[in-house]
Structures are given as C-alpha cells and as structure tokens.
Amino acid sequence: MRSGPGPAAADTWWLPRAVVALRVRIFEKVNGDRAVTLPDARHGPEVFERVYAHPAAGGRSAGAGLSDLFWYWLAPGPEVHQEHLEPGARYEDVAATTRRLLAGSSTALAATAGRTIARVLEELPRDRISLVRLRDLVMPAWAEFCYELVFKEPCPPRARELITAHADDVVSALKCTSLRHPRRRAALTAYLRERIAAGDVPDPLPSSLTPLEQVHYLQGTFFNTAVVQLSEATAHVLLALARHPHVQHRLAAAPDDERYLAHVLDETMRLYPLFGIAHRITTDAIPLDEDTTLPAGTVVCFSYPAYHATGYDRPGAFDPDRWTDRSRKHVHHIPFGMAANRPCPAWRLSPLVLGAAVREVLGRFRLDSTASHTRSIPHRAPCLLIPRGLPGRPRRLAALRTAVRARDAVEDVTRGVRQLVLGTVMVLHARRQRAATRYFEEHPAGRCPVARPEGDNG
Template sequence: MWLTGLLAAAALVLTAPRWLPARVVALRAKVFAKVNGDNAITFPNAQVGPERFQEVYGHPAANGRSRGAALSDLFWYWLSPGAEVHQEHLEAGPRYDDVARTTRALLSGPADELADAAARCAGRVLDELVTGRVTPVRLRDLMVPVWAEYCYELVFGEPCPRAARDLIAGHADDVVTALKCTGLRHPARRERLTRYLARRVAAGDVRRPLPASLSPAERVHYLQGTFFNTAVVQLSEAMAHLLLALAQHPEVADRLRRDPADDRYFAHVLDETLRLYPLFGIAHRITTGEIDLGGGTTFPEGTVLCFSYPDYHAAGHRDPGVFDPDRWARVPARAAHHIPFGVAANRPCPAWRLSPLALRAATAEVLRRFTLHSTVTHTRSLPNRGPCLLVRADGPPPRHLAALGAFLRVRDRWEDVWRSVVQLVLGTVMVLHARRLRLAGRYFETHDTAGCPPGHRPPDHRERAE
C-alpha cells in the first residue's frame, strides 16, 4: 500500500511541469476575477461577440478610466507612485488633454531620427552586454536597458548616462515583475528614480514643456509612469516577444536578415507577434453613462467593461494559435480582429507610430549580430522573461547548440512549476494589500470626477500660450 502511494506521489512530482502550471494559472484567474465583484463584464462574450467588440470599446460612454472600479486599486498599486497622473489612468478632461499633448510632443520627430536612435541604443547595449560566442540571455532583461536609454533620449534629448539607465531599468523591472506576480514591489527602489527625475525636472532639463495643469511633483510622476514605466516595459515586452518568436521560427528570422529593407514583411511579422502575444491581457473601462446596444443588451453607468485582447485577436482567424506572418498578406489588418495599439475612438496607444519604427530598427541590430535559438514555452504573459541563446552570426553554429537547447527546455519546464506557485502566492498577497490600501478609491473620495482637487481648475492651453 505504501509503495503504491509513494509511486503515485512520485508520478505527480515528475509530471508536475505538464499539469501544475495550468491549474495554478486557472486558480489565479479566479482570484483576480473576484477583485471586480459582480459588476464586471468581459468581452467578447455570448452577448457581444467579436464583431461588436470595437463598437463597445469605442463607445463614448466607455470612457471611464479608474474611478469606480475595484480593479483600479490593483493597477494603481502596481504602477505607483503617480498612478493618478499616468496617462492611461487619467479621467477625461482638461488634465488628460494637457498630458496627452505633452506625450505626443515628446514622442514626435522625423521617422528616420526615431529609428536611428533606437538602432544606436540597441547597438550600444548589445555590444556592452553580449560579448560571448554563445550567450544565454533573458530577452526581456536584455531589452529593458535598450529602451531605458531610448526613452531617456526622448525625454532629455541627450545620450543616457549609465547611472540613469540603471535607475530606469531597475524601476521598470520592479514594476513588470510585480505585474507578473513573480516578485513583490519595492517602493524604495522606485523612489530612487523619483528623486533623480525631480532633480532633472527642477533643473529644466526636459526637452519639452511639461503639463502646466500638474503640480511639480505630479510632473515628475507623469514622466516616471508614462515614459520610464509603461514605455520602457511595453517596448521591452514587445521586443522580447518578437525576438522569441524569431528564435523559434528561424525561417522568418532568415528572411528578415536577408532583406532588412522589406518594411512590408516586417510589418506582417510584428502584426502577427502582437496578434498572438498582445501586450495587454485585459483592458478595463468604466461606463460613465448607459450603453444600449439594442436587443435587450444594456450596460448601466458604473459597469466595469473588461476587453480581452487574446480572445479578440484569436477570433476569426484560421489556426489562431499558429505563428504565421504570411496570414497578413491574405487578410488586411483593418479587416481583421486586430487592435495591437487599442482603438482610435478610445485613447489608442500614443506610441502607435513610433513603436513599429523603433522595434524594426532594434530588431535589425540584433539580427545583424546574432542568430537566436530558444526551445522554451512562449506565452503571452512571458513570466519566464524569454530565455534564449544568442549566437554570433559571423561564424558556424557551435556543435553543442542542441544540448544547450535541451537544457533550456528542461529548465524552463521545471522553473514553470515553481514560478506558477510563486505567482499564485504573491499575486494573492498583492491583491489583498491593494484592497487594503485602496489607492484609487481613496484618491477619488477627495477629488472630482476628472481627478482634480476641489476648487481646482486646470489652466486652459490657450491661457498658457498667452
């Protein structure tokens, strides 16, 4: 009897990489679903299919950002400090308009200059950090310093010093690690970047005027959240997904390497990467009025609308789980269920123009130097940070490459077991802590619907011009 039990326990342990991570992910999903309570609705669903997804997403009444959603407390917790002035979380109104104008100004510039800066930053970091013939890396970790330097140049208009890059990269890593629930957040680490940016803002070093409707402290937090949190993290995640897809589809990488000037094919590869691995799992909006879709389908004011990018991107595609850039030669992006940068009617990503330019330039720098090889599991959330082997492209592949690939695969499977348990425990801890702090809820108890203190009227941009 004891031998049978021992064998059963051993079988459970040995097969854990196959079954445990999926079970834990499902349990985590249930934990996070309870954060919103009963007033959250996820799309697409039986009532609102993918054909009406963008209609609801872009509805004028689907424009609440943080006020009134329990989920906002969790996102503010992850993004703090300064979530109240983060562009994605500001409520509609003059403050948002002022901030959005500033963001567009800092992201603007000639296409060739934006691309050249990305290539320069990527080349500098790669030459510094990847020096071996065969180098094992975590792609997201490798890309964070690249985009830390790039975003620094966008904001300050000068090359990024190593000390500033380390502050930005440490901050971005802390945010994304907490978001993935693979580690707790460290407010002191984030505060170091806040203090640095405060000194630079006070000295007038930012290359564009900052929003006049924000206080000095809020301007610092605006830069920290929009550029040195979201921009760095999202560009790094996008690049990690793109390079990991190329590592696992060498024929696609070879085609890009042979013809780096083929903008159209790179666009197809990027579209397919962001279709299969969208940077957002769920985007939530709060209704500020009733939405009546007819046929008895009505969403009252205060409803939390959760838009599932993975489900929407999978709908209507043949073999949706297959990485196939050539599908975009057959199906125009405008005709597909595909919104990698959101929808135009509801605050699309302000970097929708810049991101493809920068990602293409950085990808060309990687492919010029290396071939990429990876055998790990590639998922949308990328909690493993993209383990990959970079092999110098100027010589034959090493004989032990297959053995290294087998090691990566086995290590990743077993890491996934431990990581999934860590995500469950730490995710639950942070959900409970965020609910206790109620950062968003408490903020809106003392601010009006636009997020302004009582009696405050943001200056009109025409007044500032005078």
C-alpha cells in the same frame, strides 16, 4: 499600462491546474460582480468593437475594484498616468505633452533605437553562444531611448540604471513574479525631481500638474510604460523568431524588406498582444443587444487576446504570411487600441523603433529558443544568441537547447506557485490601501462624469 494580470503558462499541461484556476479566480474577484468581459460566448467581436468605441465607455479608473490593484502596481503617481487619467482638460494637457515628446522624424527615431540596442549587444561576447533573457537584455536599451526622448541628450549610466530598475520592478510586480520595491521606485522619483527642478527637461511639461505630479507623469508614462512595453514587444518578436527559424532566416536574408518585417510585427502583436485586458468604466448606459443594457458604472474588461483570435484561420499559429492579402483596417487587430477610445500614443513610433531593433539584433546574431511562448512571458524570454560567423558546434547547441527547455519546464512549475502566493498578497494589500478608491473620494472633481438615471437626485 493596459496589460492585465492573466495567468502565465496557463496552457502548460503539467502545471497544477488547481494553482492556475485559483489564481485566475482571485483576479476575477477583484473586479466585483458588475464586471463584464468582451468578447464572450454571446457577444462576439462586433459587439466588442461597438462597445469599445462607444462614447460612454470612457471611464478610466473611478469606480472599478481593479483600479485599486493597477494603481498599487503603478505607484508612485498612477493618478497622473496618462492611461488612468479621466477624460477632461487635465488629460488633454498631458496627452498633448506626450505627443510632443514622442514626435520626431522616422529616420531619427529609428537611428536612435538602433544605436541604443547596438550598445547593449556590444556587451555580449562574439566568440561563444550567450544565454540571455531577452526582456532583461533590451530593457536598458529602451531606458536609454526613452531618456533621450525626454531629455534630448545621451543617457548617463546612473539614469539608465535607475530607469531600468524601476521599470523591471513594476513589470515584475504586475506579473506577480516579485513583490514591489518602493525604495527602488523612489530612487528614480528623487532623480527626476532634481532634474526637473534644475530645468533639464527641454520641452514644457503639463502646466496642469504640480511639480511632483510632473515627476510622476514622466516616471509613469515614459520610464515605466514606454520602457516596459517596448522591452516586452521586442522580447516577443525576437522569441517568435527564435522559435520559427524559417521566418527568422527569411527576415535576416532580406533585412530591407520592410513589408515582410511589418507582417512579422503584425503577427507577433496579434498572437501576443501587449494589452491583455483593458478595463473601462461606463459613464452612461450602453446597449449590448436587444435584451441587455450595461448600466452606468459597469466595469467592462476588453480582452485583446480573445478579440485577436477571432476571424482567422488557425488563430493559434504564428504565420506572418497571413498578412500578405489582408488589410489591418479590415481584420480584428488593434495592437495599439482603438482610435475612438484613446489609442496608445506610441502607435506610430513603436513599429519604427521595433523594426530597427530587430534588424540590429539579426545583423549580429542568430536566435534559438526552446522556451515556451505565452502572452505574458513571465520567464522574460530565455533565448540563445549565436554570433553570426561563429563556427557551428551542433552537439554544443543541442545540449544548450535541451538545458533551456528543461530549465523552462522547472521554472514554470515553481513560478506558478510563486505567482499565486505573491499575487494573492498584493491583491489583499491593494484592497487594504484602496489607492484609486481613496483618491476619487478625496478628489471628486477628478472623476469622469456619470449620467444619473432619470429621477435620481443623488
């Protein structure tokens, strides 16, 4: 998972600044002194692109203090998670399996997504307004969707419950709103182990992995990252629509306008990228400019929000129409990473299924929210769902909107303190466990080769 642990609600003026600043400082220290963040005041988006695409910016985990923290959050099995595997034959084997499992016709994938979203929406009342957390609402649907990708059959309730509990536990820990629950994660591990041993996965799994590693591969790549990222992306799009009624009305009035829907998705992913920070470890020297060279072993943190804010008028505004005369190839917009540096394998699938989900929701409900909208949405996107055709009750709606705003304000303060405390606890625990560091000490063959300076005989 590429999402970084950046501060939630850092733009909320009344949140105690000392708490926010201290939490940011704690996460910065995890990287150590050899970390460089791009773009920065000196090196703009062009340098970001050049370094990100450089062949030597390919190290994934070995040699970065931040890796210990991400491996801690992604346990069990981060050593075989596709995002954290070092380049080599093992990665190629795993990546080929992922591409095969994600394959399918556009029509079939969109239909499956619409069907799974419809099932969770049918559980909501149609005679009154519902207050939901959008991420919580759609996560079971994406658990079913990913189950069907892997097992090629409808998802049973027990599997949906296990997958949802696991994915929610990972993302809540990553956002520092909750500690980890290893037993909750182990329950999904045991279930998948039984299913794989029984031969229930129709497609062959990576032959370079042991049976337990195959379990961890599915658990991490499909039933953690895929479920979490699809849930977060859906929550972002729907919350943006809830906060921008004119965009929502235009989209709902023309649900088959694929072009405008694509603009809404592009603008959402630009302003609220799922990948906060992608950290890479250099395997050789990379020049930044005429005076500065990054030596091998440098941790480079690529900031998607900072990069996505460059080259746009009013970069902080949500404006899908800005894409009318723009080509994605010629703007600072990499919602699925860069093609030269292992992009997200779901780059084709995600827009298809997100579009299907949005159409399904807007066909049934009108959305309204006064909650804040930040990239990390640690509040899980509170939103009012108003059934289409429900008689209007302006006073009732106004009262609910006020309640959402007030609760969001209170939760932001208490959550900021909780994130500071829990984040600090997990950082310290991860540093004691040294999961990534110990793995590469015990498995030196798993490291990405680092070019040695001339004369260094090691």
